[in-house]
Amino acid sequence: MALEPSRYLDKKTWKMTPAMIRARQPYFKKNMIALGLLLGITTGVYVYTFNLSHKDNDFIDVPIPPIDEKELAVLQKEFNDKKN
Amino acid sequence: MSTAVKLPMRLGAGSYSLIQKRSLMGFVRNALGLDPPPSPDDPTPENRFHPWDQSPCVDLRERAAKIRTLAKCPVTHKDINYTCPLSGIPTHHDKEAWLMDKDYHESKRYEILKKVNIYEHDLRSGRPFPEFDFPQDQDYDRLINLTNWDLFFYTRSFYSMDTEFQLAAVTKMLSYPITIGSLLHQFSPYSLNPKGPVTLEGLKSLAALRYTLYPYQNKSQNVKVNTRDRPMRIFILGARAEAQLPGHVWKQFQYLFPEQEFEIHFIGPECYLNKEKNQYITSSTPIVKKVDDTLKLVFHPDYFHVFHEAQDFFPYDPFLDVFFTFHPGYAYPETTEIWLGETMKALLDTKCAIFTTGFSKQDLLRDIDVVKNRYGNELDMLMDPVKNVFGSTKWELNDMNPQEVYQFNMYIAGFRGKRYHAIEV
Numbered sequence: 257m258a259l260e261p262s263r264y265l266d267k268k269t270w271k272m273t274p275a276m277i278r279a280r281q282p283y284f285k286k287n288m289i290a291l292g293l294l295l296g297i298t299t300g301v302y303v304y305t306f307n308l309s310h311k312d313n314d315f316i317d318v319p320i321p322p323i324d325e326k327e328l329a330v331l332q333k334e335f336n337d338k339k340n
Numbered sequence: 341m342s343t344a345v346k347l348p349m350r351l352g353a354g355s356y357s358l359i360q361k362r363s364l365m366g367f368v369r370n371a372l373g374l375d376p377p378p379s380p381d382d383p384t385p386e387n388r389f390h391p392w393d394q395s396p397c398v399d400l401r402e403r404a405a406k407i408r409t410l411a412k413c414p415v416t417h418k419d420i421n422y423t424c425p426l427s428g429i430p431t432h433h434d435k436e437a438w439l440m441d442k443d444y445h446e447s448k449r450y451e452i453l454k455k456v457n458i459y460e461h462d463l464r465s466g467r468p469f470p471e472f473d474f475p476q477d478q479d480y481d482r483l484i485n486l487t488n489w490d491l492f493f494y495t496r497s498f499y500s501m502d503t504e505f506q507l508a509a510v511t512k513m514l515s516y517p518i519t520i521g522s523l524l525h526q527f528s529p530y531s532l533n534p535k536g537p538v539t540l541e542g543l544k545s546l547a548a549l550r551y552t553l554y555p556y557q558n559k560s561q562n563v564k565v566n567t568r569d570r571p572m573r574i575f576i577l578g579a580r581a582e583a584q585l586p587g588h589v590w591k592q593f594q595y596l597f598p599e600q601e602f603e604i605h606f607i608g609p610e611c612y613l614n615k616e617k618n619q620y621i622t623s624s625t626p627i628v629k630k631v632d633d634t635l636k637l638v639f640h641p642d643y644f645h646v647f648h649e650a651q652d653f654f655p656y657d658p659f660l661d662v663f664f665t666f667h668p669g670y671a672y673p674e675t676t677e678i679w680l681g682e683t684m685k686a687l688l689d690t691k692c693a694i695f696t697t698g699f700s701k702q703d704l705l706r707d708i709d710v711v712k713n714r715y716g717n718e719l720d721m722l723m724d725p726v727k728n729v730f731g732s733t734k735w736e737l738n739d740m741n742p743q744e745v746y747q748f749n750m751y752i753a754g755f756r757g758k759r760y761h762a763i764e765v
Contacts (some may be wrong), residue, residue, distance in 0.1 A: 263500045269374075279494035282487060305520040318617065 376691050381467050383505040388458040388465065391428040391550030397464045400693075403739065404430055407622040410740050415441050420629045420742075427453035431742050444743065452745045455504075462505045471499040471506040474588060477595050484596060485527050486522045488729055492505050496595070507528030508734035515732040515749045516582040517593035520574060520664060523695060524549055526594055529729045537753075545693040545756055548659045568765040571601035571636070573653070575663045577683070579606035581748075582666055584613060587631035594635045603636045607647065612639040645682035648689070663687060666749060670696075671706040680714055688718055688730050695754040697728060699746035708753055722754035 262274035390396060392404035407418050413433035424431045427450040432438040444450065473495050478484060485491040489511055493501060501507050522528055524546070530536050532543055552572060576582055583606040594602055612621045620641065627639040637655055640647055647653055669675045687694055698704025704725050711719070732748035
């Protein structure tokens with residue numbers, strides 16, 4: 257019984273038959289409201305968490321070690337050499 | 341010999357390439373999610389439409405002729421000689437009368453008449469009727485929804501009835517058993533006043549019947565033994581068409597209450613038709629047709645008050661007996677005296693619930709008014725007149741007046757003989 261294909265799905269296209277769409281008609285509006293509610297809660301949680309976690313840059317308090325002028329010049333030269 | 345072999349081979353080769361082409365087309369169509377092209381046999385309002393007097397079916401041509409002889413034009417009050425081109429049914433004296441009939445055009449009655457026309461042609465079209473392949477018993481984990489026809493068919497896994505033609509053919513037949521079932525069932529679509537049509541007295545009667553129908557919901561188990569010592573009886577008075585329904589159609593009613601045994605008693609002089617002789621049988625002994633262990637159809641071809649006086653059905657029990665009258669015509673001049681005399685007295689005497697249906701709202705209201713006028717203070721209304729959720733969806737017309745259209749069991753109401761409280765002496 258459970259493994260039989262439903263009589264309310266089209267044999268070829270597997271779409272709902274008009275009879276099934278008519279039977280579901282009384283529930284369509286409430287189903288759509290429930291769908292909107294569930295999607296709203298999940299997107300709300302997602303957006304809230306995303307905003308919360310992106311509020312501040314976590315690495316701003318990590319000090320960047322100062323670099324020597326000479327060392328910088330060497331590095332820049334190396335970089336330009338590689339480029340050419 | 342050689343040609344005989346060659347011919348089928350050639351035919352085979354041709355049809356093979358045709359099938360290949362078709363299945364390729366079908367595959368592309370499927371991949372795009374398009375609907376397959378409709379088969380020419382499928383009923384549509386276009387291919388089922390024929391004016392009745394040029395109908396391919398002989399009996400519909402005869403019926404058109406009958407309308408012409410019996411009915412009168414509503415505008416000119418002369419004979420009917422003009423077939424409405426919109427509905428295909430003879431309705432007026434001539435074209436001018438048809439054009440002048442504003443009420444006919446404004447109320448769009450021709451659309452309903454057209455439905456009468458196409459449904460009748462569809463039944464005679466000889467197409468396959470897979471929708472008459474009814475389902476068997478319901479799994480215990482699947483509930484039945486009785487909100488409307490569509491949900492009933494879906495939850496009972498009937499054939500998927502996609503067109504109005506299939507619905508019309510099946511609902512006309514199932515209207516009788518399912519109307520009874522929808523009233524008695526725990527998920528009945530009719531709720532209590534003021535939200536629904538059922539009055540407080542009605543709820544008392546229905547609760548008594550449901551007490552018997554759902555024994556496992558009773559709190560005390562020993563009550564169960566007392567209420568189920570015989571099958572539940574459903575009396576159908578003035579039975580005509582419903583008495584000729586085959587057993588498997590009534591079995592659909594029993595599937596709604598799988599734990600209960602039923603006897604359906606058809607009472608009335610027209611309840612048993614001998615199909616060979618094509619005449620109604622009169623018999624003083626009941627004719628019993630056993631469908632299976634849980635359902636028995638019993639035919640009593642005489643008036644109800646005869647059996648009531650003979651005490652054939654005695655004792656009545658409001659927990660186990662319920663009465664139905666399908667379009668009885670309490671108010672029709674020809675039948676009103678038969679109904680309202682001894683029969684109605686006997687009916688009210690039983691104190692069991694009586695439900696009655698009508699072809700239209702006016703028809704039912706007239707019936708109820710006549711009963712109320714005569715027996716007003718001896719009866720309680722159980723259910724206010726309301727549209728029957730499980731009425732037939734097939735439109736019919738009255739041959740005497742083709743503009744009078746109706747559906748079987750369109751409206752329903754209920755009443756009962758008054759119960760008096762016990763008086764302490």
